[in-house]
Amino acid sequence: DTGVSQDPRHKITKRGQNVTFRCDPISEHNRLYWYRQTLGQGPEFLTYFQNEAQLEKSRLLSDRFSAERPKGSFSTLEIQRTEQGDSAMYLCASSFGTVRGTEAFFGQGTRLTVV
Amino acid sequence: DQQVKQNSPSLSVQEGRISILNCDYTNSMFDYFLWYKKYPAEGPTFLISISSIKDKNEDGRFTVFLNKSAKHLSLHIVPSQPGDSAVYFCAASRPGQGGKLIFGQGTELSVKP
Numbered sequence: 001d002t003g004v005s006q007d008p009r010h011k012i013t014k015r016g017q018n019v020t021f022r023c024d025p026i027s028e029h030n031r032l033y034w035y036r037q038t039l040g041q042g043p044e045f046l047t048y049f050q051n052e053a054q055l056e057k058s059r060l061l062s063d064r065f066s067a068e069r070p071k072g073s074f075s076t077l078e079i080q081r082t083e084q085g086d087s088a089m090y091l092c093a094s095s096f097g098t099v100r101g102t103e104a105f106f107g108q109g110t111r112l113t114v115v
Numbered sequence: 116d117q118q119v120k121q122n123s124p125s126l127s128v129q130e131g132r133i134s135i136l137n138c139d140y141t142n143s144m145f146d147y148f149l150w151y152k153k154y155p156a157e158g159p160t161f162l163i164s165i166s167s168i169k170d171k172n173e174d175g176r177f178t179v180f181l182n183k184s185a186k187h188l189s190l191h192i193v194p195s196q197p198g199d200s201a202v203y204f205c206a207a208s209r210p211g212q213g214g215k216l217i218f219g220q221g222t223e224l225s226v227k228p
Binding site for chain 1: 204
């Protein structure tokens with residue numbers, strides 16, 4: 001399977017704990033995105049990388065959130081001191097960036113539940 | 116502000132008939148539009164896209180129409196099949212933003228046999 005892979009698929013954590021999610025993009029894709037989706041809403045952009053450089057962060061990404069993409073390969077998204085409002089589906093996507101638009105391919109997501 | 120809007124939360128269609136899903140946008144800078152399909156507990160799956168230099172793009176049973184003056188796009192599925200039942204999201208991107216997508220809220224399509 002050469003699609004976008006996310007791990008874990010599900011995570012239940014207690015409020016105040018730290019969690020880390022991993023995303024492995026499609027290998028030839030240079031762009032990697034993180035989105036968050038809550039019930040009844042479309043995915044909301046969090047941040048994106050072009051190779052290893054983090055080029056944009058949404059204002060949704062508070063200072064408790066940090067993302068990395070070492071060596072332009074896989075990416076991790078860490079949430080520190082989780083809050084109940086962080087409960088959501090966290091989606092990773094990748095694309096091969098060109099001058100004009102291109103489609104992004106999504107992983108199956110990590111569902112986070114903060115109790 | 117909601118730059119991409121899907122005003123119909125749900126749509127029910129009979130198998131074999133046409134499904135028409137609608138999407139409106141407010142930002143005239145958007146130049147690329149996409150439709151994604153999502154099953155429960157899975158990530159969105161890319162369906163079809165259209166550049167702002169076109170007004171129609173077709174791929175099998177799926178056709179996307181873009182009306183730039185009205186800032187409106189639609190996805191037509193003909194003929195609809197029960198396996199098409201899912202949530203459909205439209206998304207848009209603008210130049211210089213690295214392919215960042217702005218999504219609508221989604222429309223849940225139910226195709227009844």
